[in-house]
Amino acid sequence: MKKWLIIQTAFIGDVVLATPIIEKIRDHYPEATIDFLLRKGNESLLANHPYLNHVLIWHKKGNKYQSLWQVLKQIRQERYDVVINCQRFGASGLLTALSGAKHTVGFDKNPFSRFFSKRVPHVVGQTHEVDRNLSLMHHLTGSTFVRQALYPTPAEYNK
DSSP states (O other), X not given: OOEEEEEOOSOHHHHHHHHHHHHHHHHHOTTOEEEEEEETTOGGGGTTOTTEEEEEEEOOSSSHHHHHHHHHHHHHHHTOSEEEEOOOSHHHHHHHHTXXXXXXXXXXXXXXXXXXXXXXXXXXXXXXXXXXXXXXXXHHHOSOOOOOOOOOOHHHHHO
């Protein structure tokens, strides 16, 4: 499992809560290449992340579906070994299901989850979103907790 894609195209807080997946992949697969797909406008959040190879951007406003097909084409060209989908929405499920990845993981409430190689129960209630996102990795890395991490530039720190 050398090439990974994490999908979280919701809002900025959701991206932050998905960053422990990056850290966990790096801890367990130090030679892995990790990419992250997010929505346009959130890309600066992960721009300086030392463990990410590429940040892919989905332009969800304007020509949403045209952009979706462009992103899908890009994903298929990358030939990921593993795609981890942190969302329950159909569009991200479609990207996961059609990614061409050998191993696809997502929540069972995603309408396309029947096409994933691993479906994880999406439990609502007393589970924190970080724990829920990390549950997507338990079968690959165990259930140890990892905190979210951001890597701002020195200029961003000064600001």
